[in-house]
Amino acid sequence: MKIVVLLLVVSCLLITCSQPNQRRVTLKGSDTMVMLVQLWTEYYPERKEVQFQVTGGGSGVGIAALLNATTDICSASRPIKKMEIARLNELYGSSGVEVRVATDGIAVYVNKSNPISKMTIEQVRKVFIGEYKNWEDLGGPDERIILYSRENSSGTYEFFKDKVLKKKDFAANAQNLVGTSALISAVSKDPFGIGFSSAAFAEGISTVALAKDDSSNYYLPTEETIGNATYPVSRFLYFYMREDPKGDIKKFIDWILTPEGQAIVHKAGYFPVKILKK
Amino acid sequence: MSKISLLTKKDNRWFERGIEFVIKAVASLSILLIFLIFLFVFRESLTLFVPKSNSEIATIKYNAPKVYNPESGILNEKEVSKKPSPLQESVWDTFFKSVWQPVGEHPKFGVLPLLVGTLKVTLIALVIGAPLGILAAICTSFFISARLRNIIKPAIELLASMPSVVIGFFCLIIIASLTKSVFGLDLRLNALVGGIGLAIAIIPIIFTITDDALQTVPKSLREASLALGATEWQTAFKVMLPAAAPGVFSAVLLGFGRAFGETMIALMATGNAALISLNPAGSIRTLAATIGAEMGEVIWGSDHYGILFLLGSILFLISFGINIVLEFYVKTRLLQKIQGKIG
Numbered sequence: 001m002k003i004v005v006l007l008l009v010v011s012c013l014l015i016t017c018s019q020p021n022q023r024r025v026t027l028k029g030s031d032t033m034v035m036l037v038q039l040w041t042e043y044y045p046e047r048k049e050v051q052f053q054v055t056g057g058g059s060g061v062g063i064a065a066l067l068n069a070t071t072d073i074c075s076a077s078r079p080i081k082k083m084e085i086a087r088l089n090e091l092y093g094s095s096g097v098e099v100r101v102a103t104d105g106i107a108v109y110v111n112k113s114n115p116i117s118k119m120t121i122e123q124v125r126k127v128f129i130g131e132y133k134n135w136e137d138l139g140g141p142d143e144r145i146i147l148y149s150r151e152n153s154s155g156t157y158e159f160f161k162d163k164v165l166k167k168k169d170f171a172a173n174a175q176n177l178v179g180t181s182a183l184i185s186a187v188s189k190d191p192f193g194i195g196f197s198s199a200a201f202a203e204g205i206s207t208v209a210l211a212k213d214d215s216s217n218y219y220l221p222t223e224e225t226i227g228n229a230t231y232p233v234s235r236f237l238y239f240y241m242r243e244d245p246k247g248d249i250k251k252f253i254d255w256i257l258t259p260e261g262q263a264i265v266h267k268a269g270y271f272p273v274k275i276l277k278k
Numbered sequence: 279m280s281k282i283s284l285l286t287k288k289d290n291r292w293f294e295r296g297i298e299f300v301i302k303a304v305a306s307l308s309i310l311l312i313f314l315i316f317l318f319v320f321r322e323s324l325t326l327f328v329p330k331s332n333s334e335i336a337t338i339k340y341n342a343p344k345v346y347n348p349e350s351g352i353l354n355e356k357e358v359s360k361k362p363s364p365l366q367e368s369v370w371d372t373f374f375k376s377v378w379q380p381v382g383e384h385p386k387f388g389v390l391p392l393l394v395g396t397l398k399v400t401l402i403a404l405v406i407g408a409p410l411g412i413l414a415a416i417c418t419s420f421f422i423s424a425r426l427r428n429i430i431k432p433a434i435e436l437l438a439s440m441p442s443v444v445i446g447f448f449c450l451i452i453i454a455s456l457t458k459s460v461f462g463l464d465l466r467l468n469a470l471v472g473g474i475g476l477a478i479a480i481i482p483i484i485f486t487i488t489d490d491a492l493q494t495v496p497k498s499l500r501e502a503s504l505a506l507g508a509t510e511w512q513t514a515f516k517v518m519l520p521a522a523a524p525g526v527f528s529a530v531l532l533g534f535g536r537a538f539g540e541t542m543i544a545l546m547a548t549g550n551a552a553l554i555s556l557n558p559a560g561s562i563r564t565l566a567a568t569i570g571a572e573m574g575e576v577i578w579g580s581d582h583y584g585i586l587f588l589l590g591s592i593l594f595l596i597s598f599g600i601n602i603v604l605e606f607y608v609k610t611r612l613l614q615k616i617q618g619k620i621g
Contacts, residue, residue: 031574058574067578083577085340098343144464151550152381153572161382169379169386175467175561176550178571182450189455190466245346253346 023248026053029062029075032155032180032198033237036102036268037075040256043264050248059155066240067091072249074240077104077155092242099239101256103271105199105221106160106233108208109184111191116140118209118218121232125164127194130171135192147174148186148195156180159235160196198269199226226271236273316594322587325579326369369581378552378563380572380582387585389592391552395469395562396538396593399548402473402558403480403537408530410477411484412519419492420500420514431489438482446546449475454547461559465549469562472548476540480533487532491525492518524609531604538597541570565593 027037034056041052057065062074063084080088080096088096108124110116116138119127126132127145136142149170150157157176161167177183180197187193188204199207199221209218212232225231245253255261262272375388414434418427453474454466463470495518503513519526541564549561550571569586576583 060576060578061574064578080343081577082340083580085343087579089340095341096343097346099346146465151571152379153574153576158381167383169377169382172377172391172553173551173561175465176563176571177467178545182546185451186466240343241346244344 023049024051024053025073025248025252026055026071027073027075028055028057028065028071029073029240030059030077030155030237031056032077032104033075033102036237036265036270039264039267040252040261043261044252044255046251046255050252058153060153063240066096066242069242072241073253075101076238076240077235078158079236079238080240088242094243097241097244099241099245099253099257100236100273101239101253102237102262102265102268103226103273104235104237105226105231105271106156106164106196106235107199107221108194108196108210108233109187109205110194110208111187112204112206113191114140114206116208117206118211120211120213120216121164122213124196124208124210125166125168128160128170128174128196129165129168130173141192143192146190146193147171148183148190148193149174149176150180150183150197151176151178155235156197160233163235164196164233199271223266223271227274234271237270316591319587319590319594323584323591326581326584326588369585376554378568380585385582387581388552389589391554392563392565392568392589393592394554395548395552396564396566398556398558399469399472399476399544399562399564400534400537402469403476404530404534406473407477407480407533407537408484411481411529411533412488412526414481414485415488415492416514416519419489420510420518434482434485436482437478438486440479442479442540442542443546445475445478446543448478449543449547463559465559465561467547467549467561468559469548470558472544472562472564473558475543475547476537479540479543480536483536484529484533487529488522488526491522491529494525495521527604527608531601534600535597539566539593541566545570565589569593 027041034054037054041047041054044050044052059074059076059078062071062076063080065071066074067084067087080098085095088094108119114135116135119138123132123138127138128147128149130147132138133145134142135145147170150160152158161170175186177186177195183195183197184205187195195205207220209220210232211218216232217230219225219231221231221234226234239253241249257273265272369387372386372388374390375386376390377386377388378391379386414430418430422430449471450467454471457463457468457471457474458466461470499517499521500513503517504510508517544564545567548564548567550563550567551561552563552568553560569589572582573586576586
């Protein structure tokens, strides 16, 4: 009996392994983008002919896999670093190919009970580097500001540090949470908390409208404001490849950048990328 | 007689020796594994100890990646070459400082807050978990009926099979709010919450091993003590517990090891802010959680990557060191003192 079962298992494995006609594309990288990439592969019209293998692990892991040639496409929520470009050049003699596949607005949010509804970038900066410690400094109640940040490994953290904090360090007492949802739930439970992450709308938090400076208008992150770049804090999400896309990979990427492919971006909570016309 | 002669026959001995060898090989395999793991982890951090040849990467200019643009059907090569990076600061300048900000223009790799945080949360976990686990073992061993024991013991042991991410989640949602409202704390996620979570993880370990140790104490000791007129209470605490002390110490030791290296609970429940303070209600960041959180996105081969592996080595060495000290000091000297009382 056991032998029969074993044989069945082995033959099943052999069958699944021995499908040479099935073409494969592997996508590895950013955890932030796993959902998005999976949605793309599910809606891709030619999904029957091509087998997609989507894994997360992080942008750094994805780029390492790209360097080791264990993935075809690397998804990354941050631009590729100088050191990684150098490694690409050493190994493959090219700087790789970058595709901007989606736009992501970084929202700053507070607890629903918090009266603060708008801030300037400068105020956000002072809050997160620990200069403003009390909500009174922003015209709120006399309570300590509790800072919530993403883990320093996330692309969001780095982006926020570069663009909003102007490369200053986060206040040491900022609590680092893993993942957007942990951050949202923490702020929704903490009446004096403030956090930031990909533009998301969830129960219990209210998104703060942001302005570039005192004299500019305040904007909430919406498709329109992120699309026309009036919302001050938005970034791109990327695909990276070792060489110019060809065949199935090119088809897939071309489809992602069509209006149909870009419509799926919404489902994952991101915004379409504007295709650069030349 | 015939059976004995069979066993001592020469060919059977060879067989026996073969089996003995296999068993020994399997036993030493774990030692080899520990050694190899340590070697690998340490090797990855070796780049930090090699003096930097700043020239290589800093001076060569590379093009930025080409930007793919399907509309125009061509690949635009960006002509802009990136500026050479400024001379990199040595990792060791910031290594013994108190700021852990590994990402950014001037990365700071201060290990002290991570060490303090790890020790603090482990201590809290042991202060909560060890007495509970040991007392629970004494209780199920001596003070309750066999029927109740058959319910309680499996239930506590079931807790051991609870995935740590579930415990972490429980702490993140329930315990954090509970401790905040009970103690009126500023922060939801702090060392106390993490310590409680780790305590939940180590109680079943401490309980099970203590219980086993208590079971192996000869019954005659207990009977003699009771016969001499000691109460159950006196017997349990003054006779049985000291007699089982080596086992209890191993239990606490294993609990320490688990709490010290636990990643998921610490990552989810402690707030992960690298601060040096002794306040149990402050946020902390542990060594294991730091590795767990940052390994995913780090640039492979960079200083940060090396430092994370170095943290792994530190984690290993500390728990190894404490194990050794306790094994040799506590188990010989201290136990003789404790057990000398009954001898």
